[in-house]
Amino acid sequence: MKIKRGGRIKIEHNAGILWVIVTLVVILILLVSYIKMQEREASSNSECESDSGCVLQETGCCPCTMGGKRECMSLENATSYQKILQDCPRDIACIALYNCEFQDCRCQNNRCMGK
Numbered sequence: 001m002k003i004k005r006g007g008r009i010k011i012e013h014n015a016g017i018l019w020v021i022v023t024l025v026v027i028l029i030l031l032v033s034y035i036k037m038q039e040r041e042a043s044s045n046s047e048c049e050s051d052s053g054c055v056l057q058e059t060g061c062c063p064c065t066m067g068g069k070r071e072c073m074s075l076e077n078a079t080s081y082q083k084i085l086q087d088c089p090r091d092i093a094c095i096a097l098y099n100c101e102f103q104d105c106r107c108q109n110n111r112c113m114g115k
Helices: 015-046 075-085
Strands: 054-058 070-074 105-108 111-114
Touching (some): 054 075, 054 105, 054 111, 070 075
């Protein structure tokens, strides 16, 4: 801040600091948005009220007995995966690797978990 003749005050702006502040605010907004999106996805993939609301579902074109992956999820999300997996090619090459982490699912704290 500079005081000019006649008692007028002139504020000098530092453009570098302004850009740093703007950049940090944008990064903070993006980070908060990303975290909220991840929380929404996690809750939508796992909501349940009882063990019967959870199922094991293959999440890729290869079964977990052949290198693929399966997860515990709600019946609603499993239905969505089944529709997507209908587009898997019939002649896909899968690796001969047993990758099944869970044998069954349970509902714990309103989330589908493997057991």
